[in-house]
Amino acid sequence: MDDKIIEIKNVCKSYSDKPVVKNISLSIRRGEFVTLLGPSGCGKTTTLRMIAGFEQPTSGTILFNGEDITLLPPHKRNINTVFQKYALFPHLNVFGNIAFGLKMKTIPDGEPTVDKRGNRVQKMRHLTKAEIKDKVNAALKMVDLEDYGHRAVNSLSGGQQQRVAIARALVNEPQVLLLDEPLGALDLKMRKDMQLELMQMHSQLGITFVYVTHDQEEALTMSDTIVVMKDGEIQQIGTPTKVYDEPANAFVADFIGESNILSGTMVRDCCVDISGHKFECVDKGFKYNEPIDVIVRPEDINIVPVNDKQCLIEADVLSCVFKGDHYQVTALTHGDERNEIIIHDNVEVNVGDVIGLYIKPFDFHIMHKSRLINEVEGEMHDKNVVSFCGGRFECVSDIPDNAPVRVKVDFDDVELTDDEEDGTIGATIISAIYKGSYWQYIVRTDTYYDFFVDNDYEWSIGDRVGIKIAPDKLQIEEVRREDEE
């Protein structure tokens, strides 16, 4: 299959030097339902807007049917958009809104003729009123709003406005339909109905849908392909099943579905060590004693009696909540390092019970850690003072002044303070993942360096914190400037 309708090649986008989309490459096949999924601010909407033509990439190209459309204005693209807040024209009624695009459309009129110079000339004409009326009525019928043509758009409910917005885009017969969080403003039940209807429309019309959402369930339900994005970068591209079952990293696992994310080490092939317990798994090819992330889905953990021979590890029940089709159990594992685990099972347990846990070997998902240590370029400022990320940190080092250095800090040696002023530099929490017994944060400094921080306390994404590092925890190496010699 090489029928690519849209190809995005090495596209970057920054707003006044702040990168929003970082070197994205993606191909979309004809007729595919692709979902761009990610938390707010991950660049998914910007990517969609670049496909629509409202934004132009800072670098990179976008191909449409093999043609470069990177700089083509939106009105010349055979692509239509359903906007987040519908953007229905308030001065037109439903009919006028849907007919808006048709009134400007030109179609070939008759057979091409040959003019005096021998060039083939194709006469174009606008659609007639009757043609427009037929098309609008057909579109209204498709979205079940047959008798609503004369209504003012503001007299419609949210769901009906949504349908008009979809009809307004589809009536132009685009090759690609872009949908920017179209169901975000609807209530849950309406959203479920619209999901099904959109899927039906997709399979009936056979055109390509590119869908943007932050709702992982929506993405899993509707898409052929999910593109998980974070922080302007693509984390994983795959089918819903693949993205759910084999998340590429801890972020994807955390974002899609619920999961237990724990730190561990690979003892040898098919054996992982988590907090001193060894478990059988099916992953091979990791370095021996490589630190890794282990992901276990809550529904893949089975509760068994403690004396059962299947029992891999014992745990204390902290809570048990009925969720309709399962119980959600939170349990604290036994051992030197205790981890908090979430379990979905259909047996009821009591708080304080000791239970056994069993996990099948192939339900341990092992993945490389995206980073093992924080490493940042800096400069010696003075004896025992190093400056990096816009701050001056005390350190223990006798490297001469002004020498360029590389600074390394372990995840758990970075201290976070509630008050930004208490830290050496200020930073913003941009990601938080619970790892059984502690939180792993990604903290972005004002100079756009991301520190990975392991910490027991809880902050929310977007919080401002201060960063402090003890002098003896800074590992400093001098960087030799090879190009100077």
Place this chain on the structure above:
Amino acid sequence: MKNKPKFKFRLTRRAFAYPYMIFMLLFVVVPLVIILINAFLDDNKQFTFQNFVEFFSDAGGGLTVLGNSLVIGLVTTLICLVIGYPVAYFLAKYHASSRVFVLLFILPMWVNFLIRTLSTKALFMQLNVPLGMGTVLFGMVYNYLPYMILPLHTTLVSIDHSYIEAAEDLGADKMTVFLKTVLPLSLSGIVSGVTMTFIPAISTFAISEILSSSKIFLFGDAINMHFSKTTNSLGVGSVMSLVMLLLVILSNVAVNLTSKDEEVSAL
């Protein structure tokens, strides 16, 4: 005796409005009533319809002056709209540095309009421009342009950018986007700009007098004349004031009707 006075003054929030209400009563309501009474009185303070007959039969040329005023008001408003709309549009479109620019366009409003008009006249005299219709129109446009730009700018700035994107997305080029979305969506701004220019333009009195050396006579000037001591025709002057008031009310009703439509569609 336990009988206390029933009315006891309490300092509620409503009390703060009393001074203004008394002011309004004395200086707006009472004068209006006096004008209304005067319109029906002749010189001997007898009830009469003569004042109306005199005005509407155009005996003193009052109706002609009203016609002239309306024409000049319309022309002024039209010129203000033609000049003001593009200014407001570009100020709204490039709003990064526009606050300073908006200020520049509003700045003339900070100078008293008599001083402004007199200095305009001085300028024209200096440049040997003959005073007449041209200079009057210039003065009017110069004075009322900010009243056109402000409401237009406010409306244009508040137009959601997604409407423009939606139009582009549906195949509209820049010109079509403007004609089919921006222009209709700024209709309420046009209406309030037009009223804010038109109403003061038809009732103005000093500008035409100063900038035409009293050659051109507008409705405001006519009312002014009727109330001045020399002519002493309070009755006709009152009728003209009532006609003016009626025009203002009608314009406001028109504005309210369009802005109500706007509100409904904004829901």
